[in-house]
Amino acid sequence: MSSLLNKVVLVTGAGRGTGRVHCERFADEGADVVLLDHVDAAEDLKDTAQLVRDRGRRAVTGLADVTSLGEVAAAVDAGVVELGRLDVIVANAGIHTPGGPAWEISAQDWQHTMDVNLTGVWHTVRAAVPHLGPDGGSVVIISSTNGLRGTAGTAHYTASKHAVVGLARTLANELGPRNIRVNTVxxxxxxxxxxxxxxTYKRLRPDLDNPTEADAAEVLIARHVLPVPWVEPVDVANAVVFLASDHARYITGAQLVVDAGLTQKTT
Incomplete structure (x- = not known):
């Protein structure tokens, strides 16, 4: 996607998991990357940055807890100063703590989930949007299938992932006149x-004492339209790259689902 050549992308939660793959895919498309993650992921963040550089692109790292607006703003500002611009914001950082019935989730777990998954996204947008230039840009917020439907035992996570959809829809209206698109994945x-x-294997297979990955995969396959237990991180990253690119230039306020048909399963 040549429209991303020489663009600068901010990715939070960049040290590991899908965040790392987002960075790799943007580098593959010719973009430079500002990588942010918590101090606990410092070594992982260095590894991700090297993967970007191995692809011939520039990488700037910043240690920031997304629950701290000051830390995020300082890291974003430093990255933009070093790379000279900002075109794409990927609010990827998130957590999924153990749950239970909504009335049994601790106040601490509830608040921490909201602080990271919702307020952390707002902090990212608040710190980074002012850096998007006169040509506009793209904001991609990582939600979840739990941002589109309810799932028992995950009230804190599900509420936070629904909330970022409302935030994204509002931002799409506010930022559209500046040619900035906002979507959720x-x-x-x-x-x-x-x-x-x-x-997770135990949660999916409580009938077994020591369930294996294969045991859990059987449950996940049954939940999907497509006969796979999960998608790969690159499948999510491809969706993010698409929404960030000019191939999605008139898509804003949308929800792009990458779930092997989980949300479409009828039987």
Whole structure:
């Protein structure tokens, strides 16, 4: 997608998982990247930056907790100064903590989830949008299939992912006159450690004492229209790159779902 050549992209949660793959894909398309992540992911962030540089593109890293507007603003400002511009914002950082019935979720887990998944997105947008130039740009917010439907046992996560859709729709209206597009991407199960771990396998297969990945995959396949247990991180990154590019130049306020048919399953 040549429209991204020499553009500058900001990605939060860039150290690992889908955030890392977003950075790789943007570099593949000729973009330079400002990579942000929490201090706990500092070493991972360095590795992601090297993957960008290995593709011949510039990479600037910043350590910032998205729950702190000051940290995010300082990191974004420094990245833009070094790379000279900003064209695309990818608000990717998010968490999924263990849940339960809504009335049993602790106040701390509820608040922390909102602080990262909702307020963290707002902080990212607030800090970065002023840097988008006169030619406009693109904001892509990573939500979830839980941002489109309810799922038992995930009230805190589901509420936060619904909330960013409302934020994105509002931003699309506010920023449209500046030729800035705002969209959300809604992954289902993705083949990252957030899904591929023993705790998730146990949640999916409570009937087994020590469920394996294959046991959990059976459940996930049954939930999908397409016969796969999950999508790959690159599938999500491809959707993000598309929305950031001129190929999506008239798409704004939209929700792009990447879920192997999870939200369309009728039986």
């Amino acid at each position: 809604h992954p289902g199960a993705v083949a990252t450690p957030m899904v591929r771990n023993a705790a």
